[in-house]
Amino acid sequence: MNAGQMDIIIVLFVLLPSTSSNGPNVYQTLIVCELLDLDKPGKMIIKDAAGGCTTDELCYFNSSFTYTVSVNITQEVLKPHLEEFKQKYENFYYPVCIDALKNYLKKRQNDINRKIKPRVRLLQKANSDFGGSRLCCLATGFYPRHINLTLFRDGQPVSDHEITGGDLLPNDDGTYQMRKSLEISRADTHTYTCSVTHLSLDNKLDIDLEYQGETFKQVISSVLVVLALGLVLMTAIGVIKWWRRHHSGT
Incomplete structure (x- = not known):
């Protein structure tokens, strides 16, 4: 992702009934759309998965529509539905996702535009x-x-x-x-x-x-200097006290 580009990601999980002893089947859908610089709409990608494996992927950008499927469906069966898919995503899902992203950016603009140094x-x-x-x-x-x-x-x-x-x-x-x-x-x-x-x-x-490493050495050196100064100071105080007691007794 480049500077000025922002994504919105929606993940849907659907539990399907299963007769398997391994538990319920999980159907997942990942929806991603993006805004480019100057609020120009970018790609929209939708991926479906079942049983932990991707089943199909759809990509829409600049009126270009691509669809790939990994399950056992022939092109003859799939082809009549592709134009319907394209119209549905172009006229509904794509505008909804882009509008949702723009509204989110508007509400979170102060957070998004902040820069904190590492x-x-x-x-x-x-x-x-x-x-x-x-x-x-x-x-x-x-x-x-x-x-x-x-x-x-x-x-x-x-x-x-x-x-x-x-x-x-x-x-x-x-x-x-x-x-x-x-x-x-x-x-x-x-x-x-x-x-x-x-x-x-x-x-x-x-x-x-x-x-x-040099910084560490400097810290150690500083600690040693402070300890040495403290030792000198304590010695001086001890000498002064001894001198005062000695002269007050005489």
Whole structure:
């Protein structure tokens, strides 16, 4: 989906009576329609499924109508009904779906137009099962939901078959998150980078593992400095108290 494009998805579930001992049959219909830039109506797609398998699919766009069926129905039986299908979807279902999408966008315009920047972290954790480490690139708290999250090794994208994760997940506050992970060996000396592009960002955001490590070192250094200053201060206070007691006794 491109910027400015919005889908509405309707899923219908119908339980049908069944004489099978496996329980009732489930009939499903998936209806999708979209708006393109400048509120131009886009595609409408309808898929039917029964018993967990797709039975037929209909696509309508710009007065073009396509229909595919996977069940055992001959074209001779199907052909007389195709024109009736086309007229029904063109004159009723398609306008209804587009109007419903426009009304939804009008009511939710403030939410839809909001942009929240992702919080991105590139972490490395020991993996005892693998005998190496796991790199994890996490982007969270972003909106809208479309995001590109890519792991780079020495400036080159890591192959998809090496990556795990990548599913888009919702957060409780209405934002989204995505995580991608990569297993590396203990002897790995490559440079890894997590790159993110999102509508809320003016430029591509690159987070590298060395930067995360340097930040950790800086935190540790700061803690050590504070502890050292505290120790010096406590020593000075102790010396002053000892000096006062010593001189007050004399």
